[in-house]
């Protein structure tokens with residue numbers, strides 16, 4: 001439905017985004033993920049029409065939109081910089097775009113009542129001032145304001161970043177539910193990898209103005225396409241030469257000893273995993289343990305290389321610093337780039 005074809009975006013001489021190519025399918029929840037300053041907002045701004053690319057095309061539904069004015073694009077926008085009007089009531093905020101369209105008053109009322117119901121805002125809240133609502137409620141107002149205009153596409157730029165951790169988790173679930181209910185094609189920007197993994201159908205991982213990898217959360221996490229992606233997404237172990245050498249010896253594999261191998265924390269186990277053809281066993285010493293309630297995160301020394309894993313606290317066993325243990329892993333889980 002949305003197609004970026006070789007898009008380049010410049011601020012004066014500075015190339016903020018280059019050779020951008022991706023396609024978003026109808027109804028998809030597509031996330032742009034990457035560190036600060038990598039070009040996520042810039043990409044969104046070009047889709048919305050706030051900025052015109054210096055090269056390439058942006059197609060929507062087969063039509064070239066690259067130069068179309070903002071108001072003709074039918075895109076719902078939830079940007080932080082596109083804040084709610086703080087002195088107006090919630091109702092007036094949601095009604096704003098509809099009034100601009102000069103819809104009759106009772107029609108506006110009907111649309112808003114219906115939308116408020118869908119995003120769980122009650123009548124009392126509708127009559128409040130925006131400034132009297134919590135961050136999460138304001139977020140729902142912003143989404144309602146965008147959705148009443150029946151956009152073809154919804155774009156959200158870090159909509160949850162101002163909220164505290166707990167509310168962010170709640171809003172995340174709510175956002176996902178809303179997107180499911182409306183089935184609207186959504187492009188979402190975040191630098192929070194957990195948010196991206198839980199919400200998205202697919203993720204584009206950005207690095208310095210370019211996309212490093214596009215894939216489902218599973219692909220991005222378990223089959224990272226580059227060193228940058230695997231280090232940016234989630235926690236990971238870096239296996240250096242002494243460990244890789246042992247792994248090669250035990251399995252007959254040929255990991256390149258001049259480069260690190262990467263393995264996720266949960267892929268390393270203190271018990272022999274069933275159904276692995278040739279498990280690797282590493283002699284290790286516990287050097288740190290960090291109790292987290294459900295899990296404990298351990299750090300081990302293996303031949304001078306620090307390796308971490310997480311163990312579920314099921315009440316059976318816990319380990320203390322200095323203890324000698326064996327670590328098991330499957331060489332198939334090691335990524336090397």
Ligand SMILES: Nc1ncnc2c1ncn2[C@@H]1O[C@H](COP(=O)(O)OP(=O)(O)OP(=O)(O)O)[C@@H](O)[C@H]1O
Pocket residue numbers: 011014016034035036037038039040041042043191
């Ligand atoms: N108006 C502007 N004029 C000049 N340079 C800009 C402008 N806006 C952004 N940039 C630069 O373009 C690059 C990409 O910025 P962008 O805002 O797209 O990053 P981002 O990925 O959204 O980052 P963040 O996560 O911090 O919001 C940055 O190097 C930034 O300094």
Ligand SMILES: [Mg+2]
Pocket residue numbers: 040041042157
């Ligand atoms: Mg940004």
